[in-house]
Amino acid sequence: MFDTLLNLTARGLSTGAIYSLIAMGIVLIFQTTSVMNFAQGNAGMFITYLAFFLLALKVPFPLVIILALLFGALFGGLTERFLMRRVRERSHVGLLMITLGLALIFEGLAASIFGTFPLNFPPILTGPPVHVGPIILSKQDIIVNLLSLALFTLLFLVLYKTKIGIGARSIAEDEYGARVLGIPVFNIYIFIWALGFALPGLAGILVVPRFSLEPHFMVPIQIKAFTAAVFGGMNSVQGAIVGGLLLGVLENIVAFYYPILKESFSLILVVIVLLIFPTGLFGKRSQRRF
Amino acid sequence: MLKIEKLSSGYGPLEAIHGISLTVEKGEIVAVLGSNGAGKTTLLKTISGLIRLTKGHVSFEGTILNNLEPPNIVKLGIIHIPEGRRIFPGLTVRENLTLAGYYLKKNELDNRIKFAYSIFPLLKEREKQSGGTLSGGEQQMLALARGLIPNPKLLLMDEPSLGLAPKLVSLIYQTLEKLKKNGITILLVEQNAKKALEVSDRAYVLTTGYLTLEGTSRGLMSNENVKKLYLGR
Numbered sequence: 001m002f003d004t005l006l007n008l009t010a011r012g013l014s015t016g017a018i019y020s021l022i023a024m025g026i027v028l029i030f031q032t033t034s035v036m037n038f039a040q041g042n043a044g045m046f047i048t049y050l051a052f053f054l055l056a057l058k059v060p061f062p063l064v065i066i067l068a069l070l071f072g073a074l075f076g077g078l079t080e081r082f083l084m085r086r087v088r089e090r091s092h093v094g095l096l097m098i099t100l101g102l103a104l105i106f107e108g109l110a111a112s113i114f115g116t117f118p119l120n121f122p123p124i125l126t127g128p129p130v131h132v133g134p135i136i137l138s139k140q141d142i143i144v145n146l147l148s149l150a151l152f153t154l155l156f157l158v159l160y161k162t163k164i165g166i167g168a169r170s171i172a173e174d175e176y177g178a179r180v181l182g183i184p185v186f187n188i189y190i191f192i193w194a195l196g197f198a199l200p201g202l203a204g205i206l207v208v209p210r211f212s213l214e215p216h217f218m219v220p221i222q223i224k225a226f227t228a229a230v231f232g233g234m235n236s237v238q239g240a241i242v243g244g245l246l247l248g249v250l251e252n253i254v255a256f257y258y259p260i261l262k263e264s265f266s267l268i269l270v271v272i273v274l275l276i277f278p279t280g281l282f283g284k285r286s287q288r289r290f
Numbered sequence: 291m292l293k294i295e296k297l298s299s300g301y302g303p304l305e306a307i308h309g310i311s312l313t314v315e316k317g318e319i320v321a322v323l324g325s326n327g328a329g330k331t332t333l334l335k336t337i338s339g340l341i342r343l344t345k346g347h348v349s350f351e352g353t354i355l356n357n358l359e360p361p362n363i364v365k366l367g368i369i370h371i372p373e374g375r376r377i378f379p380g381l382t383v384r385e386n387l388t389l390a391g392y393y394l395k396k397n398e399l400d401n402r403i404k405f406a407y408s409i410f411p412l413l414k415e416r417e418k419q420s421g422g423t424l425s426g427g428e429q430q431m432l433a434l435a436r437g438l439i440p441n442p443k444l445l446l447m448d449e450p451s452l453g454l455a456p457k458l459v460s461l462i463y464q465t466l467e468k469l470k471k472n473g474i475t476i477l478l479v480e481q482n483a484k485k486a487l488e489v490s491d492r493a494y495v496l497t498t499g500y501l502t503l504e505g506t507s508r509g510l511m512s513n514e515n516v517k518k519l520y521l522g523r
Contacts, residue, residue, distance in 0.1 A: 163388065163389070163392055166381065166385050166389055167389060167392065169378075169381060169385075170378045170381060170389055173378045173379065173380050173381065176340075176372075176376065177372070177376035177377070177378060178378075178389075179340060179360055180338065180340065180360070180370050181364070181389055181392070181436065182360045182361045182363065182364025182365070182369075182392060182393075182440075183361070183389060184361045184392070284380075
């Protein structure tokens with residue numbers, strides 16, 4: 001019983017890490033620009049397709065990952081610079097519609113360029129699973145956890161130790177205040193959108209070996225990531241990480257004992273959390289004092 | 291140093307200031323007085339690039355500022371300390387100061403932060419506290435300290451005494467005099483006309499977006515209209 005729980009938790013953590021990566025992108029963009037980015041999942045899907053074809057061209061896996069992150073950053077940066085910035089001053093609903101539209105464009109592009117036939121995307125590492133005490137984990141799960149941990153650490157260093165990161169946090173608090181100080185808010189928006197698209201790209205590559213690569217494969221993951229973001233509190237990056245990991249673990253345990261609840265569990269959970277903690281587990285009500 | 295010619299600006303189709311001309315010379319403290327809605331804040335926002343001017347020119351040491359974005363204006367040495375202080379409550383005191391030196395190199399930034407702490411030692415003690423936990427007076431000190439970090443040539447100050455206890459107002463004004471002695475030029479916007487006239491060299495009076503009076507501060511203090519309208523005598 002205990003060993004089973006331990007195994008379910010360990011595997012749940014690697015699923016949760018994927019949710020966390022995407023949820024972080026959602027929260028970063030939401031906090032700094034107040035836009036709910038619905039294109040995140042499908043951007044990840046599109047980048048995963050690009051990665052698939054790079055691998056087919058015999059590009060080494062580490063390089064594929066780096067290129068995928070760069071593609072994501074490029075898509076995100078261009079989206080901010082040429083779509084979001086033009087509409088921001090005029091209409092907030094317009095911004096939401098653009099992200100929805102982008103989600104559809106990515107899906108349509110993927111279907112028309114790459115087709116809808118499900119493809120097999122290889123894991124980064126193959127081979128027999130690894131035994132750590134009573135826990136049995138696939139090599140892919142281990143690499144997912146390690147890569148995610150490295151990225152979480154890196155992002156925290158960026159957000160708390162670099163000027164661009166602290167600047168992004170200041171915009172999340174008070175955009176006007178940041179503009180008055182002369183902080184280059186537009187560059188920071190581009191940076192955040194670049195991050196917001198690069199993260200799901202990586203998440204897509206990490207998670208796709210569990211499914212098959214087709215234009216819809218990120219949709220359920222994106223919904224889970226939204227759940228994780230709300231669960232953790234929409235205005236907290238820490239919350240997004242913890243929310244994603246907790247959701248991954250709880251979902252895995254519930255699905256094992258009550259398979260019928262697997263798909264609906266995350267939504268039930270979010271309703272319960274919001275009833276008890278309306279701002280999520282880590283969310284804060286904004287506070288100001290003059 | 292700062293030269294404003296026939297400046298009009300405002301918010302969208304609403305023009306808030308109409309054809310204002312004023313100058314600030316190096317080393318001066320110049321005050322802009324006026325009641326609520328006179329266009330004082332709009333004037334400062336236009337100089338610092340937060341809103342676009344619709345007519346006229348603003349130049350600083352020979353550079354035309356008309357179409358520059360705030361980051362470029364900050365890089366020229368014009369620092370705006372806004373009304374309501376606008377410190378970041380969730381960021382630490384140190385982080386607030388770091389952002390004020392966005393364009394400085396690491397060494398220079400550390401030195402400037404040290405300098406700011408030497409003027410406001412209290413902030414050093416509060417370094418790791420988040421800005422939102424400071425009292426109103428401490429927040430104003432932080433806002434002032436932030437203004438000093440980038441080594442400004444011209445400080446634009448919007449209502450530094452607003453909402454502060456009289457003792458703190460005096461402290462803030464003493465600091466302004468100290469800054470002036472250090473060669474910093476200040477354009478000060480105030481409703482507290484008495485304090486502003488005491489500390490400044492020259493002053494302008496704005497009324498509903500128009501420049502209605504200008505002169506030396508001493509001269510304006512004895513002006514009957516100013517006395518009646520702004521000094522409550």
